[in-house]
Amino acid sequence: MKNAKSLIVGNWKMNGLRQDIDQILAIGASLKENPIDGEVVICPPATLTALAVDAVTNLPVKIGGQDCHAAKAGAYTGDISAEKWKDIGAKYVIVGHSERRESYSEDNISVRSKAKAVLDAGLIPIICIGESLSERDSGETLSVLTKQVRECVPEEAKKGSIAIGYEPVWAIGSGKTPSVDDISEAHSLIRHVLTEEIGDRSKVTPIIYGGSMKPSNASEILAIDGVDGGLVGGASLKAEDFLSIIRAS
Numbered sequence: 094m095k096n097a098k099s100l101i102v103g104n105w106k107m108n109g110l111r112q113d114i115d116q117i118l119a120i121g122a123s124l125k126e127n128p129i130d131g132e133v134v135i136c137p138p139a140t141l142t143a144l145a146v147d148a149v150t151n152l153p154v155k156i157g158g159q160d161c162h163a164a165k166a167g168a169y170t171g172d173i174s175a176e177k178w179k180d181i182g183a184k185y186v187i188v189g190h191s192e193r194r195e196s197y198s199e200d201n202i203s204v205r206s207k208a209k210a211v212l213d214a215g216l217i218p219i220i221c222i223g224e225s226l227s228e229r230d231s232g233e234t235l236s237v238l239t240k241q242v243r244e245c246v247p248e249e250a251k252k253g254s255i256a257i258g259y260e261p262v263w264a265i266g267s268g269k270t271p272s273v274d275d276i277s278e279a280h281s282l283i284r285h286v287l288t289e290e291i292g293d294r295s296k297v298t299p300i301i302y303g304g305s306m307k308p309s310n311a312s313e314i315l316a317i318d319g320v321d322g323g324l325v326g327g328a329s330l331k332a333e334d335f336l337s338i339i340r341a342s
């Protein structure tokens with residue numbers, strides 16, 4: 094059973110130049126001609142976000158930011174607040190990505206503050222969670238995910254809209270993916286804990302899978318019970334690949 098509207102998110106990370114806006118235009122044009130029943134979001138690097146927002150005017154693609162600061166404004170050189178993302182027309186913000194957790198020592202508490210800031214700005218946080226390889230190997234996957242949902246989802250999510258990205262850290266950019274049963278088990282656990290945390294809002298919260306999703310495995314993963322969409326890194330950079338993932342949803 095699908096719980097929420099399908100959501101496919103492309104995370105470009107620190108990739109893409111101005112010329113790559115053409116990829117976004119190609120995705121938008123294809124979706125306009127042949128719409129899907131769901132939402133498509135692209136999160137380019139910050140340098141391209143405003144350009145991307147302009148490019149998708151009148152196209153069925155939303156633009157998101159990658160990460161934000163928890164404060165609204167202030168002396169935080171190099172940071173971008175959720176308010177700033179809103180100001181340029183972004184609709185979503187990825188928070189808690191494992192690359193941020195690892196490179197910038199972000200913990201669940203800071204992820205929760207960022208998710209709250211995104212909700213306060215009227216945008217939708219895509220809250221990323223996922224176990225590391227050592228946590229998986231020691232059988233801690235479900236307890237890690239439970240703790241992450243409890244600690245990263247802010248109180249405000251009882252009223253506002255959020256999405257959860259389940260991304261096993263060891264699957265990101267590795268070409269490896271969990272088994273269908275493992276993905277299904279993780280998503281059902283996340284839904285259960287989310288319901289304990291935010292009640293009925295859980296029913297309309299997309300829980301999307303991320304980690305080495307590509308055209309060749311997208312239909313199998315996206316058909317799994319409880320998987321409401323995908324969070325796609327490398328395979329979102331080229332319109333052709335990303336469109337075939339979108340069309341598999």
Ligand code: PEP
Nearest residue numbers: 265266303304305326327
């Ligand atoms: C990601 O980093 O969010 C991601 C899912 O990356 P990839 O698809 O390249 O594994």
